[in-house]
Amino acid sequence: MSASINLAVIPGDGIGPEVIAEALKVLEKAVAAEGVDLQQTHYKLGAEHWLATGETLPDEVLADLRTRDAILFGAVGAAPGDTRIPSGIIEREMLLKLRFSLDHYVNLRPSRLYGTVGSPLANPGVIDFIVVREGTEGPYVGNGGTLRAGTPHEVATEVSLNTAHGVERVVRDAFRRAGARERKHVTLVHKHNVLVYAGHLWKRTFEAVAQEFPEVTHDYLHVDAATIFMVTDPSRFDVIVTDNLFGDILTDLAAAITGGIGLAASGNINMDRTAPSMFEPVHGSAPDIAGQQKADPTAAILSAALLLDHLGYAAAARKIEAAVIADVENRDGGARSTSAVGDAIAAAL
Amino acid sequence: MSASINLAVIPGDGIGPEVIAEALKVLEKAVAAEGVDLQQTHYKLGAEHWLATGETLPDEVLADLRTRDAILFGAVGAAPGDTRIPSGIIEREMLLKLRFSLDHYVNLRPSRLYGTVGSPLANPGVIDFIVVREGTEGPYVGNGGTLRAGTPHEVATEVSLNTAHGVERVVRDAFRRAGARERKHVTLVHKHNVLVYAGHLWKRTFEAVAQEFPEVTHDYLHVDAATIFMVTDPSRFDVIVTDNLFGDILTDLAAAITGGIGLAASGNINMDRTAPSMFEPVHGSAPDIAGQQKADPTAAILSAALLLDHLGYAAAARKIEAAVIADVENRDGGARSTSAVGDAIAAAL
Ligand SMILES: CC(C)[C@H](C(=O)O)[C@@H](O)C(=O)O
Ligand SMILES: CC(C)[C@H](C(=O)O)[C@@H](O)C(=O)O
Numbered sequence: 001m002s003a004s005i006n007l008a009v010i011p012g013d014g015i016g017p018e019v020i021a022e023a024l025k026v027l028e029k030a031v032a033a034e035g036v037d038l039q040q041t042h043y044k045l046g047a048e049h050w051l052a053t054g055e056t057l058p059d060e061v062l063a064d065l066r067t068r069d070a071i072l073f074g075a076v077g078a079a080p081g082d083t084r085i086p087s088g089i090i091e092r093e094m095l096l097k098l099r100f101s102l103d104h105y106v107n108l109r110p111s112r113l114y115g116t117v118g119s120p121l122a123n124p125g126v127i128d129f130i131v132v133r134e135g136t137e138g139p140y141v142g143n144g145g146t147l148r149a150g151t152p153h154e155v156a157t158e159v160s161l162n163t164a165h166g167v168e169r170v171v172r173d174a175f176r177r178a179g180a181r182e183r184k185h186v187t188l189v190h191k192h193n194v195l196v197y198a199g200h201l202w203k204r205t206f207e208a209v210a211q212e213f214p215e216v217t218h219d220y221l222h223v224d225a226a227t228i229f230m231v232t233d234p235s236r237f238d239v240i241v242t243d244n245l246f247g248d249i250l251t252d253l254a255a256a257i258t259g260g261i262g263l264a265a266s267g268n269i270n271m272d273r274t275a276p277s278m279f280e281p282v283h284g285s286a287p288d289i290a291g292q293q294k295a296d297p298t299a300a301i302l303s304a305a306l307l308l309d310h311l312g313y314a315a316a317a318r319k320i321e322a323a324v325i326a327d328v329e330n331r332d333g334g335a336r337s338t339s340a341v342g343d344a345i346a347a348a349l
Numbered sequence: 350m351s352a353s354i355n356l357a358v359i360p361g362d363g364i365g366p367e368v369i370a371e372a373l374k375v376l377e378k379a380v381a382a383e384g385v386d387l388q389q390t391h392y393k394l395g396a397e398h399w400l401a402t403g404e405t406l407p408d409e410v411l412a413d414l415r416t417r418d419a420i421l422f423g424a425v426g427a428a429p430g431d432t433r434i435p436s437g438i439i440e441r442e443m444l445l446k447l448r449f450s451l452d453h454y455v456n457l458r459p460s461r462l463y464g465t466v467g468s469p470l471a472n473p474g475v476i477d478f479i480v481v482r483e484g485t486e487g488p489y490v491g492n493g494g495t496l497r498a499g500t501p502h503e504v505a506t507e508v509s510l511n512t513a514h515g516v517e518r519v520v521r522d523a524f525r526r527a528g529a530r531e532r533k534h535v536t537l538v539h540k541h542n543v544l545v546y547a548g549h550l551w552k553r554t555f556e557a558v559a560q561e562f563p564e565v566t567h568d569y570l571h572v573d574a575a576t577i578f579m580v581t582d583p584s585r586f587d588v589i590v591t592d593n594l595f596g597d598i599l600t601d602l603a604a605a606i607t608g609g610i611g612l613a614a615s616g617n618i619n620m621d622r623t624a625p626s627m628f629e630p631v632h633g634s635a636p637d638i639a640g641q642q643k644a645d646p647t648a649a650i651l652s653a654a655l656l657l658d659h660l661g662y663a664a665a666a667r668k669i670e671a672a673v674i675a676d677v678e679n680r681d682g683g684a685r686s687t688s689a690v691g692d693a694i695a696a697a698l
Contacts, residue, residue, distance in 0.1 A: 080569075087552075088542030096543070120580045122471040139488075139509070144546040150553070154513035156546040160488070164503035191594070193426075193437030194445070197493040197505040203436075204499070220429075224601035231469045231580060231605045245540070249598060252573035256580045 004037035005311060008068035008276065012046040013090075014285025015295035015338075016074025022297035022342025023072060026323070027304040029346050030316045041068065047078035047090045047285070056093035062101055066275055070307050071098070073280035074300065079287035092142065099135050102275035104268035105166065106173050107135035107244070108306065109251040109282060111234075115329040117259035121231060127258050129237035130181075132174040133247025135268055137166045138198070140244040162198040162243070167205045173271055174241035175213040185238040186210075186218045189226045189246055202243065227253060255282050262296030263328070265303040269310060277310050279303040293337040298324060301345055323348035353386035354660060357417035357625065361395040362439075363634025364644035364687075365423025371646035371691025372421060375672070376653040378695050379665045390417065396427035396439045396634070405442035411450055415624055419656050420447070422629035423649065428636035441491065448484050451624035453617035454515065455522050456484035456593070457655065458600040458631060460583075464678040466608035470580060476607050478586035479530075481523040482596025484617055486515045487547070489593040511547040511592070516554045522620055523590035524562040534587035535559075535567045538575045538595055551592065576602060604631050611645030612677070614652040618659060628656040642686040647673060650694055672697035 011017035031038050076095055078085040113119055113127035144158040178186045188206045192199025210218045223246045229236055230253050255264035264282035281299030308317040323345045360366035380387045425444055427434040462468055462476035493507040527535045537555045541548025559567045572595045579602050604613035613631035630648030657666040672694045
């Protein structure tokens with residue numbers, strides 16, 4: 001733990017800059033109280049930047065980002081109707097490239113239902129689990145191709161790549177996190193009855209790593225069954241570990257049942273600390289409401305708390321979380337501007 | 350439309366035989382009223398059969414099934430703890446082999462919330478959509494492999510195969526079905542920002558086929574966003590078309606929000622009628638409650654209605670549906686045996 005944080009900030013597109021401004025407001029106040037110096041370097045990246053320059057993530061920028069302690073990331077992505085930008089190019093060549101290049105193998109996504117926040121579920125019960133989503137392999141590797149594109153004989157493939165190295169480290173991380181929680185339970189989610197090769201690697205690794213953690217209980221669910229429990233009995237979950245694609249799907253669903261993606265934080269974590277980790281709200285750039293101070297900055301603020309946790313400032317992280325909980329539990333459904341929410345949480349610190 | 354139905358029946362494992370008995374009870378009564386002769390051939394297949402014989406789906410049995418007009422299927426699969434059966438072998442070598450061999454490219458799964466049936470959602474609204482899940486390709490093809498199994502250097506792959514032929518026919522089927530519905534809207538669900546190759550084939554095909562159906566509106570959702578809408582605004586959906594794996598996930602979630610998989614019916618349909626189609630409840634074999642008359646046979650009964658629809662007996666299908674709706678809307682949460690539910694629905698025909 002150092003007494004200074006060398007922070008990279010990537011506000012990105014749409015509502016990204018607005019929510020990041022509030023996250024920084026809270027972060028600055030939280031670290032100042034600990035006597036920690038926060039240095040910020042802001043990077044212009046995203047769809048807007050691509051339109052202006054044709055750049056997604058230049059090598060020099062990636063090299064520069066590597067010199068920082070951590071990255072605070074807003075959101076990227078063009079408006080759905082914007083045909084000037086090839087679909088998904090920013091997501092893949094920027095966001096996913098960062099996750100892969102910086103070896104963010106733990107994509108950590110906590111889900112908690114705060115007292116009065118509106119879950120769409122009639123009887124949500126207590127929801128408090130984390131999803132440890134693999135972040136560097138699986139169907140996200142971009143390995144695939146197209147034959148005879150645009151003809152009636154087109155064939156398109158997508159290859160999911162899974163390695164013992166990649167699966168084992170993320171599974172072990174999930175068991176470690178479970179061991180530090182009250183209920184100490186890990187659920188592996190996959191679809192090994194159909195995706196046999198990847199599924200069996202995950203299942204075998206899961207069973208093997210479980211032996212190292214006798215105090216942690218574990219079970220397995222197919223991904224389809226997991227979505228059912230997510231809406232009928234979310235309290236059953238404590239720690240979920242799963243692959244990149246299933247994790248993408250489950251964490252959006254998890255965000256929805258805990259009151260929406262306005263609250264869902266995430267960390268893209270390199271647990272070996274060979275490169276900076278990156279913290280971002282689960283939500284996207286929401287171009288339809290951008291620049292209108294309508295976005296909820298809570299997810300970005302909670303992401304800043306995860307960042308502090310990762311850098312070893314647990315006390316400051318807990319303070320932010322407490323301020324968020326106090327704010328969220330007192331929401332009455334009235335509309336507040338993005339900055340009003342940030343102000344309230346910063347004031348409550 | 351013939352005045353006789355040559356039906357194959359595969360009750361399968363666990364609760365399969367119990368729910369199929371009720372589906373047959375209702376089916377027999379419904380077709381008798383139309384003056385249709387129902388011939389049944391029962392096949393012993395599934396986990397129990399494998400344990401007894403080592404057979405999953407012998408070629409002769411598959412050939413015999415091809416001679417039938419349609420297949421009514423219960424559920425297959427061993428108890429999760431049963432280590433005598435290699436995981437997933439019955440599902441793949443029997444259930445999926447049937448879907449693939451008989452070219453069941455339209456995996457049709459209607460989702461409807463009946464009046465008083467308990468949705469886990471606080472404000473479900475009107476839920477009435479169908480999912481047209483591709484049934485013969487995608488990540489389900491079993492194409493993949495394992496290198497250096499069991500070593501720290503293991504690599505496992507899963508290849509999703511997608512063809513213009515396969516995508517176009519199921520997309521066109523979805524638009525056709527939408528055209529026959531009131532709202533006439535199709536949503537493509539995929540993840541084309543990450544799964545570019547398959548995603549772009551789906552997206553391009555979707556846009557092209559949409560041109561043939563000017564009366565049908567259409568939109569696109571990433572699968573993660575689709576799960577959010579499924580719990581926050583399911584009324585937005587009319588017809589969903591999606592790939593095999595996303596369809597598997599979304600239809601279990603859809604079943605959950607409409608009151609559970611006890612009600613979810615499905616058809617594995619070969620629209621070209623080059624082979625018999627197969628109708629089955631979405632639920633599994635539920636070994637934990639098997640043989641106890643605890644299973645809800647409604648999904649199996651509704652699957653029989655889909656079967657009649659496919660064979661051209663729309664009036665009989667509507668009668669079964671009406672009897673089911675009447676029964677479901679009057680449920681008071683009290684426990685009834687599997688056969689009591691079947692009796693009530695048959696009586697209401
Ligand atoms: C934008 C997209 C590439 C990304 C993903 O699929 O991982 C997003 O949905 C997320 O979950 O962070
Ligand atoms: C049993 C399994 C192979 C099957 C599938 O994944 O298709 C089931 O979940 C279903 O949805 O019918």
